[in-house]
Amino acid sequence: MPGVKLDPIDRKILAELQADGRMTNVDLSQRVGISAPPCLRRMRALEEEGLIRGYHADVDERALGFDVMVFAMIGLKSQAEEDLEAFEALAQSWPLVRDCHMLNGEIDFILRCVAPNLSTFQKFLTDHLTSAPNVASVKTRLVIRTAKREPGVPFELLDQTTSV
Template identity: 60%
Template sequence: MPKSLDEIDLKILAEIQADGRITNVELAKRVGISPPPCLRRVRALEEAGYIQGYRGLLDPRKLGFDVTVFASVHLASQADADLKAFEDFVRKEPLVRECWMLSGEIDFILKCVAPDMATFQVFVSQLTAAPHVRNVRTSLVLHNSKYDAAVPLELKDAD
């Protein structure tokens, strides 16, 4: 398990982040080491939790999910059990793609996708009726100017 990342580890992470389907041979070539140690490094990065998994990025609109909404949720109680209960509720909801706990007035912000507004409205009704939910405010996404799921590894060099 790497204690700190060296330059080769950062190159490996950058390449995998750019193309999760890259072969080990190509990855090794791009980072300047031979394939066996490259594979060992990738496995060590996985085991250490730097690489959490591999996914394909899908276009929700092409798959019929034309509505993206952010929902700001304020709970009536911030007791640990109530926060956990809300998180458990959200984890079971397929329209919720991301859930972030925040500091300040809003307790959670949810990123949701739906095939249409009617489907989302049904979900909002369920969300507002969920235990300990005080209020929900929604913001419909009109346009996405930037979507980059990657970690800005180029800033890591500044450390």
């Protein structure tokens, strides 16, 4: 949404919701320093603009038994738009794929995958990923540990005159 102008209150609403999407509108309004009705109107406007895409719980994969996280770097045979879109559709259909990003350079896509164990990921790799149409190469990297994983954006870097 380039060019969307946000005032300091809108940025503060976004920052507060990013930090805690479960808070009530009353709590949010108190944190941003306005009354509840205009706070709710602003929040709804931010949702309608697409700046708030949803509200989600940040679950711990490993605590839920998903002990394997893998980054898969995908090279395609063709980068024609219809082939890129076809691969993206496939990636969206695979439950183990949690993130899919198109890159520039040697690698066309990087996928972040989670699985309960290595054999489940290996079965996905051989049955689905490497055999997918238009896939020329797959390189994988097993995550040993995660030092930082922070969703959202660093609102503290935005100054008062920056537009989103």
